[in-house]
Amino acid sequence: MRPFDYQRAERLEHAAQLTAEANTLALAGGTNLVDLMKLQVETPQTLVDIGRLPLGTIADEGEGLRIGALATNTATAVHPRVRSEYPVLARAILSGATQQLRNKATTGGNLCQRTRCYYFTNIDQPCNKREPGSGCGAIKGIARIHAVLGASDNCIATYPGDMAVALAALGATVEIASERRSRSVPVRDFHRLPGDTPEKDNVLEPGELITAVTLPAPVGGIQLYRKVRERSSYAFALCSVAAVIDLAEGRFTRADLAFGSLAHKPWHDPRITDLLVGSEPTLALFDKAADLLLEGARGYGENDFKIPLARRTLAAVLCEATGVEP
Numbered sequence: 162m163r164p165f166d167y168q169r170a171e172r173l174e175h176a177a178q179l180t181a182e183a184n185t186l187a188l189a190g191g192t193n194l195v196d197l198m199k200l201q202v203e204t205p206q207t208l209v210d211i212g213r214l215p216l217g218t219i220a221d222e223g224e225g226l227r228i229g230a231l232a233t234n235t236a237t238a239v240h241p242r243v244r245s246e247y248p249v250l251a252r253a254i255l256s257g258a259t260q261q262l263r264n265k266a267t268t269g270g271n272l273c274q275r276t277r278c279y280y281f282t283n284i285d286q287p288c289n290k291r292e293p294g295s296g297c298g299a300i301k302g303i304a305r306i307h308a309v310l311g312a313s314d315n316c317i318a319t320y321p322g323d324m325a326v327a328l329a330a331l332g333a334t335v336e337i338a339s340e341r342r343s344r345s346v347p348v349r350d351f352h353r354l355p356g357d358t359p360e361k362d363n364v365l366e367p368g369e370l371i372t373a374v375t376l377p378a379p380v381g382g383i384q385l386y387r388k389v390r391e392r393s394s395y396a397f398a399l400c401s402v403a404a405v406i407d408l409a410e411g412r413f414t415r416a417d418l419a420f421g422s423l424a425h426k427p428w429h430d431p432r433i434t435d436l437l438v439g440s441e442p443t444l445a446l447f448d449k450a451a452d453l454l455l456e457g458a459r460g461y462g463e464n465d466f467k468i469p470l471a472r473r474t475l476a477a478v479l480c481e482a483t484g485v486e487p
C-alpha cells in the first residue's frame with residue numbers, strides 16, 4: 162500500500178469540499194477500497210473518512226423508504242420494511258459477500274464498488290479502466306466473468322454487485338450532494354456503460370457524495386432475486402435476475418426486471434416490461450423476453466456461456482413467479 166494522507170470529515174459540506182480535490186477518495190466501510198489500495202490499484206493521495214457523517218439512518222420517506230448512504234448492508238437487509246415490503250432487496254443483499262463484510266459495507270459504497278476483472282486488479286496487466294490508454298487485457302484474455310451486453314472495444318468489465326440490481330428492478334433513486342448542489346439520479350442511470358471512458362464507473366463527479374437511496378412506495382407482488390454463481394456463497398454472480406412481478410386474471414400486471422453481471426451496469430430493458438405486461442405467461446413469451454434482453458449480446462470466448470445462461474435464468478425466474486411449468 163502506498164502512503165496517503167488521512168482526514169476525517171465531520172460534516173457533509175466538509176467531506177464534499179475535501180473529495181473535490183484531485184487524487185482524493187472517500188472512505189466509508191472500506192471493504193472494496195482498502196483491498197484495492199493494498200493492491201495499488203487505487204493510490205489516493207488523500208483518503209477522506211466519511212464514516213462519522215450522519216448518513217446511516219433508514220427512515221420512511223412519504224410512502225417509500227430512504228436508506229442513508231452509510232446504512233450498512235446488514236442494517237438494510239434486516240430492516241422490517243425492507244424484509245416485508247421490498248424483499249427482493251433483502252434477498253439480493255443477503256446473497257452478496259459474507260456476514261462480516263455486510264456488517265461493514267454501506268449502501269453508498271456498495272453502489273460504488275469496482276469491477277472484479279482480474280486485469281483491473283493486477284497492476285502488471287494492461288487495463289483501460291485502471292490506466293486509460295493501456296489496453297484491455299480481458300478482451301483476448303481471461304474473460305469468464307465479463308460482460309455480454311453493452312461492452313465496448315475499450316472495456317468488457319461487469320458491475321459485480323447484487324444490491325444495485327434489486328434497486329434497479331424496484332425503480333429506486335440515488336441522492337447525490339456536493340458543495341454546490343444536490344441532485345437525484347435513478348439507480349438505472351447511475352452506473353455507466355464503458356464506451357470510450359471505462360475509467361468512469363458511474364455518474365458521480367469529483368466532490369459529489371451519495372447521501373441516500375430512496376425506494377418508491379411498495380408495489381407488493383412477487384419479488385425474486387436469483388443469483389447464478391460458481392459456488393453457493395461468497396462468490397460474485399455470473400448472472401443474476403431481480404424481478405418484481407404481479408399477475409391478475411392470468412396476465413402480467415407488473416414485470417419489472419433487472420439483470421446483474423451481464424454488463425458494466427445493472428441491466429434494465431423497458432421493452433421487456435412492455436412485452437410482458439398484459440400478456441399471459443407462457444414459455445414462448447419468456448423466450449421472446451430473452452430475445453429482447455439478448456439482442457446485440459456478444460461473448461468473448463470464455464464468457465459465451467453467459468448468453469444461454471441469461472436466457473435460462475430469466476425463464477427460471479418467470480416460471481417461479483408465475484407457476485408456469487419449465
Ligand code: SF4
Binds near residue numbers: 281287296299315318
Ligand atoms: Fe480493464 Fe475493463 Fe479490460 Fe478488465 S475489461 S482489463 S477492467 S479495461
